[in-house]
Amino acid sequence: LYFHETVYNGTNAADATSAIVAAPQGANLTILAPQNYFGNIVIFNDLITLDNNIHSKPVGRTQGFYLYDTKDTITAWFGFSFILNSTDYQGSINFIGPNPVFVKTRDISVVGGSGDFFMHRGVATLRTDGFEGKYFFGLRVDIKFYECW
Amino acid sequence: LYFHETVYNGTNAADATSAIVAAPQGANLTILAPQNYFGNIVIFNDLITLDNNIHSKPVGRTQGFYLYDTKDTITAWFGFSFILNSTDYQGSINFIGPNPVFVKTRDISVVGGSGDFFMHRGVATLRTDGFEGKYFFGLRVDIKFYECW
């Protein structure tokens, strides 16, 4: 009952697949909020690839949201799903948890899934895999399932 | 440890029980966003009935949010709870997961609950049960619990 998968996920807050949809008083929806983005909610829909090359063949998409929740540093809170659609895996995996982006590795919860990931639980370890400015970054996501069916 | 319940849930994005509360740049809060609603967050509070007649006696309410997260088709991501208050069931059930609305059946995660649904986990299968225009739709939710206490 141990499963290990390495998925690279290129997330780009400025490209066509994500958008700032909420901001605190005094901020707007085209520029990340002034106090370490505190108060922004971003909806995203990004390709998932098996390596850190955003041009590799995608194996699925990741869909959901994150919000920035600290004023004096950058931390986020994620709620999202992987929708995998490859020859190896079919199904969805659902995640929630905190992402303090300046910590080297940070763990969020895998709370369930469907298809190949039916009723799975586990932990997903996030690592920043490069960024360009504040509107583009890549995330490496290592998923370990500890409960399967 | 197997439990099966069929609940019909009438959700209506235009009635008095839901509201668009966030939208991407260029959209507003009274019209769903132009690219397949991408970037909208909707907060809802709908009656739950046991059949698909919205006028049937309600057994509870469903409360939470969904967001639209794809530009070239309609997909949503849900976080919500059922608050059941009937002679048969008392308690809450908490759900998260993706809802690609044009797929015939789609599974989201039951991640916990309270009262009669204390510590339950399972899968909820969503089916569209009719819609009128883009501001009204009904959802059929079949819940199977695989872990109970």
Place this chain on the structure above:
Amino acid sequence: LYFHETVYNGTNAADATSAIVAAPQGANLTILAPQNYFGNIVIFNDLITLDNNIHSKPVGRTQGFYLYDTKDTITAWFGFSFILNSTDYQGSINFIGPNPVFVKTRDISVVGGSGDFFMHRGVATLRTDGFEGKYFFGLRVDIKFYECW
């Protein structure tokens, strides 16, 4: 496999650590929405203390969001994490669930965690622990873990 912790959590919607970031049509981001705050989303980042004195030594922070989802009374839906950083506990705990604030005690789900709370599941019982006006309130959170690793 039974764990009991009492954490007091002072949450203040008007202080510098939380903000209204979404509101329905006709409302704004500096005043809670007119119909029992229906349609507001609030992002928060609050200190956690072991007793109900907000000036006690903090043991961590709680980060995430809640939204108000009823028009004729006040109910909220929470998604958040505790980030504990004390000599006794290190790690995060992830929560989701409904918070009908006028019910004396209400249970939400602990769906996972990291560090000392790796793969934990359980129930968190919320109690209102005093409020001042509608922009300040304290929450008492009692956490019981029923699944640990």
